[in-house]
Amino acid sequence: MTQTIAQMGTAMGPHVVEACRALFDAEQQVLAARVPVLAADCVYGPDPRHRLDLYRTGDGSGLPVVLFIHGGGFRMGDKGDGGSWANAAVARAxxxxxxxGAAMNYRLLPQARWPEGGEDVCAAVEWLRAHAAEFDGDPARIVVVGTSAGAVHIATALQLQGDLPVRGAVLLSGLYGYTPLDERDEVYYGPNADYPARMPRDAVVETTVPLFVAGAQFDPARFQQEFAGLLNERVQRHGVLPRAHYASGHNHYSMAMHIGTADRRLTDEIVDFVRDCVG
Structure with missing residues (x-):
């Protein structure tokens, strides 16, 4: 499997997404059967995309809450289930x-514009603070996990609400403001001149929310530069690195898609981070 991913290189696009999904489909279908959705399409806001799903195994109350925010280049993506394990797999794991576990949708292009993705993360967190206890979750112990655009939206939420009421944030292959604007993203961020001020670089460097930052071996160079830039500025500013993981053998898509499979390196790191954050 690692060799197959390596052969894909750092390419991005729907064909790579589908090739990665095929690699993990058998294992993730088993996970989906083991962990059915607990509550589907919970409404956390007024837009039709303001929906999230919840997952739980076993009994107990006061469980820490982990909210997953999917990627998709600001244009696509879904919280999964309803026949698709992608993205739901993280909440199931x-x-x-x-x-x-929770997995959310958020507003997408062409309707959405910066900073609406971050606003949606804030709204979903507030919904969980109000309702998690109804599903045996602890509203005071929430950790957010996002990949690609989902990581950007978490970082934007920290920018909008510096005291975002979460115990920790996991950022997988996000964009924080260390590289120039990609032309295809201008429709989300607005004109190039506005881009630097809209990026959450200062927020993720200064936040007191514990961070776990990850990048992939076969991430495109831009995402690797963002990963390294954030780590470098955090250690310069604070004298210590945040928790971090370099996903060897994985690319931009497989890093999140493989969570919940037999390759438990990243899954175990995230689980340990969550446990450390929530006490």
């Missing part, structure tokens, strides 16, 4: 680890 967190449920199997003993947490209340």
């Amino acid at each position: 967190m449920a199997e680890a003993g947490f209340l």
Whole structure:
């Protein structure tokens, strides 16, 4: 499998997404059967995309809550389930680890514009703070996990609400402001001149929310530069690195897609981070 991913290189696009999905489909279908959705399409806001799903295994109350925010280049993506395990797999894996897992949708292009993705993360967190206890979750112990655009939206939420009421944030292959604007993203961020001020670089460097930052061996160079830039500035500013993981043998898509499979390196790191954050 590692060799197959390596052969894909650092390419991005729908064909790579589908090739990665095929690699993990058998294992993720088993996970989906083990962990059915607990509550589907919970409404956390007024837009039709303001929906999230919840997952839990076993009994107990006061469970830490882990909210997953999918990627998709600001244009596509879904919280999964309803026949698609992608993205739901992360919430399911967190449920199997003993947490209340959640997976959310958010507004997308062409309607959405910066900073609406971050606003949606804030709204979903507030919904969980109000309702998690109804599903045996602890509203005071929430950790957010995002990949690609999802990581950007978490970082934007920290920018909008510096005291975002979460215990930790996991950022997988996000964009924080260390590289120039990609032309295809201008429709989301607005004119190039506005881009630097809209990026959450200062927020993720200065936040007191514990961070776990990850990048992939076969991430495109831009994402690797963002990963390295954030780590470098954090250690310069604070004298210590945040928790971090370099996903060897994985690319931009497989890093999140493989969570919940037999390759437990990243899954175990995230689970340990969550446990450390929530006490």
